[in-house]
Every structure is written in C-alpha cells, then in structure tokens.
Amino acid sequence: MKKLSLKWKLTLLYTLFTTLLTFIILAVLLYLGSGSILASTQDQLKERVFEGFEMLDVRNGSLIIDSDFSDVESGVYLSAYDESGSLLSGRVPYGFTSSISFQENTVQTASLGGSTWYIFDASSELRDFGTIRIRGICSVSALEEELRLLIRLALILLPLIILLSAILCFSLVRRTLRPVFHITRAAREICEEKDLSRRIGLKGNRDEITILAETFDSMLEQLQEAFERQKQFTSDVSHELRTPLSVILSQCDELLGSSNLTAEEKTAVHTIQDRARNLTRLVSQLLFLSRTDQKRQTLTLESLDFTLIARSVLEELEMFAAEKKISLEEEIQDSITLLGDETLLMRLWMNLIENAIAYTQEGGRIQVGLFQKDAAITGYVKDNGIGISQEDLPKIWERFYRADSSRTDSSHSGLGLSMVRWIVEAHGGTIRAESTKGKGSLFVFTLPKENS
Ligand code: ADP
Numbered sequence: 066m067k068k069l070s071l072k073w074k075l076t077l078l079y080t081l082f083t084t085l086l087t088f089i090i091l092a093v094l095l096y097l098g099s100g101s102i103l104a105s106t107q108d109q110l111k112e113r114v115f116e117g118f119e120m121l122d123v124r125n126g127s128l129i130i131d132s133d134f135s136d137v138e139s140g141v142y143l144s145a146y147d148e149s150g151s152l153l154s155g156r157v158p159y160g161f162t163s164s165i166s167f168q169e170n171t172v173q174t175a176s177l178g179g180s181t182w183y184i185f186d187a188s189s190e191l192r193d194f195g196t197i198r199i200r201g202i203c204s205v206s207a208l209e210e211e212l213r214l215l216i217r218l219a220l221i222l223l224p225l226i227i228l229l230s231a232i233l234c235f236s237l238v239r240r241t242l243r244p245v246f247h248i249t250r251a252a253r254e255i256c257e258e259k260d261l262s263r264r265i266g267l268k269g270n271r272d273e274i275t276i277l278a279e280t281f282d283s284m285l286e287q288l289q290e291a292f293e294r295q296k297q298f299t300s301d302v303s304h305e306l307r308t309p310l311s312v313i314l315s316q317c318d319e320l321l322g323s324s325n326l327t328a329e330e331k332t333a334v335h336t337i338q339d340r341a342r343n344l345t346r347l348v349s350q351l352l353f354l355s356r357t358d359q360k361r362q363t364l365t366l367e368s369l370d371f372t373l374i375a376r377s378v379l380e381e382l383e384m385f386a387a388e389k390k391i392s393l394e395e396e397i398q399d400s401i402t403l404l405g406d407e408t409l410l411m412r413l414w415m416n417l418i419e420n421a422i423a424y425t426q427e428g429g430r431i432q433v434g435l436f437q438k439d440a441a442i443t444g445y446v447k448d449n450g451i452g453i454s455q456e457d458l459p460k461i462w463e464r465f466y467r468a469d470s471s472r473t474d475s476s477h478s479g480l481g482l483s484m485v486r487w488i489v490e491a492h493g494g495t496i497r498a499e500s501t502k503g504k505g506s507l508f509v510f511t512l513p514k515e516n517s
Contacts, residue, residue, distance in 0.1 A: 146200065155200075353484055370401075416482070
C-alpha cells in the first residue's frame with residue numbers, strides 16, 4: 066500500500082468502501098426481504114384455508130366439496146377432516162403423515178422428509194353436519210430455494226458492482242487529481258530547465274488545488290526576483306571592485322618603479338600586488354559567471370585554428386610547469402579548425418592546464434592532447450597529480466567548490482571549472498572528469514567542429 070500512488074490508493078479505498086456499503090445494504094435487504102416473504106407466505110396459507118371453508122356445502126345432511134378443493138394453488142395443499150380427525154377430502158404433500166396434531170389458528174413449522182413445512186389448521190361448525198377442520202400445508206423449502214436463488218443473484222451482482230465502482234472511482238480520482246499532475250509536471254520542468262520565469266498557470270474553479278498552484282506561482286515570482294537581485298548584486302559589486310583594484314595595481318607598479326623603497330617595503334608591495342592580481346582574476350570570473358546567469362554572455366564565433374590556440378596556451382604556461390619541474394607533453398594534432406570564440410577557448414585550455422599544474426606535485430607529468438574524429442574534436446588534459454576523491458568528483462563543477470583548499474593558494478577560488486563547463490556547453494560540447502585520489506586526473510572535452 067505504501068508504494069502505491071495516491072491515485073491507486075484513493076481508488077482502492079473508495080472501492081473498498083463501496084463494496085462494504087453494497088454488501089451491508091444487500092445483507093440487510095435480504096434479511097428483511099426473507100422475513101417479509103415468509104410472513105406473506107403464512108398469510109397466503111391462512112387465506113387459502115379460510116377460502117377452503119367456502120368450497121364446502123351441506124346438502125340433505127351430506128357434505129359436498131368443490132372439486133377445486135384438491136387443487137394445489139400458490140403451493141398450498143388443503144385437506145378437510147371431520148371432528149374425529151378422519152380425512153374427508155383434499156390432498157397432503159407426498160410422504161406427509163397426519164401424525165401432527167391439530168392446533169387451531171397458529172402456524173406450526175414441521176420438518177418432514179428433508180423439507181420444512183408450514184401447517185395451519187382452522188375449524189368451523191357446518192349446519193346439519195357438525196364440526197369440520199381444514200388443514201393447509203405449504204413448503205418452506207421452496208421458499209428457501211427462492212431465497213437461495215436471490216442470494217446467488219446478489220453474489221453475482223456484487224463483483225459486478227465492485228468492478229463498476231472501481232472503474233468509476235478510478236476515472237473520478239484521475240479527473241480530480243489531474244490538476245495535481247499538472248502542477249507536478251510543471252514543477253519538474255521548472256527544476257530541470259532551471260527556468261524560474263515559468264509559471265504553473267492553472268486556470269479553472271478557485272478550489273484548493275488552484276489556490277495551491279497560485280501560491281506556488283507567487284512563490285516562484287518571489288524566488289525569481291530574489292535570484293535576479295542576487296545576480297545583479299554580484300554583477301554590480303564586481304564592476305565596483307574593478308576600478309579600485311586597477312588603481313591598487315597601477316600604484317603598486319609605480320611604487321615598485323621608484324628607487325626609494327627598502328627591500329622590506331618592496332616585498333610588502335609585491336605581496337599587495339599579488340593579492341590584488343588574484344582579486345582581479347576573481348572579479349573577472351565573477352563578472353563572467355554573472356553575465357552567463359543573466360544570459361548576457363555572448364559568443365563571438367569565428368573560424369579558428371584550435372591547434373594554434375592549444376599550443377600558444379601551452380607555451381605560455383610552460384614556464385610555470387618548469388618552475389615545479391613538471392614535464393608538459395603535447396599530443397596535439399595539426400591544423401584542427403573549428404567555429405568558436407577565441408578568448409573563451411583560450412580560457413578553457415588555460416583553466417584546465419593551470420589546474421593540472423597546480424594540483425600536480427613537483428616532478429610530475431602532464432599530457433595535453435587534441436585530435437579530431439569526423440566532426441567531433443576531442444581535447445584532454447591528463448596529470449599524475451593529487452587526484453580527486455570519488456565523493457568530490459561530481460561537485461568540482463559547482464561554483465566556489467574546492468576539494469582540498471589547503472593544497473592551493475588564494476588564486477584558486479573554485480570558479481574555474483564552472484566557467485570551463487559553461488564554455489564547452491555554450492560551444493555545443495560536453496566535458497567529463499575522471500580521477501583517482503593520489504594517482505591523477507583526466508579532463509576530456511568534446512566539441513563539434515561546426516557550432517550549431
Ligand atoms: P580552483 O580555482 O580552486 O582550481 P576549479 O573550479 O578550477 O577551482 O576546480 C575546482 C576544484 O576541483 C579544485 O579546487 C580542485 O580541488 C579540483 N581540481 C580541479 N582540477 C584538478 C586536477 N587537475 N587535479 C586535482 N584536483 C583538481
């Protein structure tokens with residue numbers, strides 16, 4: 066029952082309820098019905114006995130009995146007796162003995178020959194003849210048979226009623242729950258597409274479900290506003306920080322250019338310059354991501370030599386690899402061209418290779434590869450560095466997520482891979498990471514040659 070959907074649970078409950086109700090109603094009707102049938106049979110029996118007296122006549126002291134007296138009408142057998150109890154005329158059912166004593170004006174019940182019988186006796190005084198008794202007998206078993214038939218009919222009808230009510234309940238529940246399914250589908254689509262501008266927009270009677278949908282819509286409205294404000298805030302703050310940061314950097318340059326500084330002061334200015342550069346990098350990453358959030362980040366597509374881009378980034382970073390005595394090996398296929406955004410694709414290589422250098426120990430090895438197969442271009446960066454645990458691996462694409470922040474300096478903010486993923490997907494490609502903690506990592510991306 067726990068695993069059933071609400072639709073099936075309600076259908077089951079309603080059907081159970083209707084079955085129980087139908088069963089109770091049928092049982093009560095049968096009980097009352099059988100009682101009244103038996104009572105009316107007794108009335109009929111009495112009536113037939115009293116009618117029997119009207120079929121008797123006395124002429125010249127002898128009794129004349131109508132031939133209809135012996136007919137079995139409405140299942141009632143009539144028999145007439147004189148005062149001493151001798152049978153004068155009429156019929157008794159086959160195998161019925163007359164050993165049952167006369168009891169006037171009461172309906173007796175007797176079981177004989179495997180059947181149950183109602184017996185009713187009455188007597189009357191006939192002029193010129195004397196007392197005459199009439200006994201009426203009718204079978205209760207025949208009635209019971211009729212009742213049994215009725216019960217059988219009810220038992221056939223009951224499953225039909227259950228089936229019919231189940232079908233009815235199901236369609237009723239489905240109709241009632243349709244708006245709930247609509248809300249669920251809309252909410253799921255909003256989640257999957259991460260589109261807070263969508264609304265459920267349920268129209269119709271203002272019932273509880275429509276009110277729920279309206280509440281949900283107004284909640285979405287507030288959420289969307291909050292997210293927009295947050296995006297705007299990030300964008301505004303980043304813009305505001307750019308100017309003071311560039312002033313700090315240019316002041317540092319100026320100070321370092323002057324010869325009046327002591328060695329100690331120079332070191333301090335270098336530290337300030339270093340931090341300011343990291344901050345500038347962070348601000349530009351934040352600006353980039355806030356532009357992607359606000360859908361303002363556009364691609365400037367042009368036909369590019371992707372091989373050249375990869376090699377120039379490698380050249381630029383070779384010095385940093387050499388500082389850590391890391392061997393930087395390239396397996397780059399010549400003359401791979403594609404339609405893409407040059408600045409963004411440079412940033413893609415830069416981030417992946419910078420990460421590989423940052424997360425590989427001294428004396429390590431990094432392989433950078435690029436090749437084309439049909440219309441798909443595949444690039445990869447492989448290192449034998451510190452690796453990423455399986456637990457952290459899915460989270461590295463999240464903003465500000467750093468698997469092991471103690472291993473890197475403040476220039477690593479945890480925004481690089483979010484940007485990388487956006488760049489690859491904006492070019493219609495995909496990216497994945499494989500890694501084993503302590504053994505190294507592999508980042509592989511695939512881009513289509515022609516951006517659609
Ligand atoms: P960060 O600026 O901190 O490097 P990224 O978004 O580029 O931010 O990376 C997120 C996290 O993924 C890093 O903090 C690091 O823990 C992990 N990571 C990325 N690249 C590698 C790699 N080549 N080897 C090991 N860990 C990596």
